[in-house]
Amino acid sequence: MEYSIQKEVQSIKRIQRFGGAVLGIYILLMIVALLFEKMLLIPLMWTIAVFLIFMGHKQYRLLRYVSTHSKSLQWLKVEYADTWISAMLMGTFMTTLLTTESLGFGIGLLFGIWGLTENHRKRFIERQLKKHDPHAPTYEELMERMS
Secondary structure, three states, X not given: OHHHHHHHHHHHHHHHHOHHHHHHHHHHHXXXXXXXXXXXXXXXXXXXXXXXXXXXXXXXXXXXXXXXXXXXXXXHHHHHHHXXXXXXXXXXXXXXXXXXXXXXXXXXXXXXXXXXXXXXXHHHHHHHHHHHOOOOOOHHHHHHHHO
């Protein structure tokens, strides 16, 4: 099991190593899309949404190894579902905003409310995880410890 955790951490660290370069390319592509063709923002946002889902899955897999209580596993799944919903709302918002503006504004309002309540949801999920599995490390603690 220790080998699996170490393998997951190495995979995440490898992805994070290229974060700065990818962010620079993303900003450059965003500027180009805004200047020349706004419809290029749609695949760009969906790429970011898929990446968010991918990293949420990596986080879920890593924390699942150290979780000992079944209720904490359920809360990890809720946290992963929260990541999915956030990513889908972001991609859907950009798509509908550029194609059907009136519907896009409605989804944008939903996306905005979802974003405003993110801190509350995150704290609530962390409290539930600590309640059911008080000795389990957080994602950041685990990444720091395994580095």
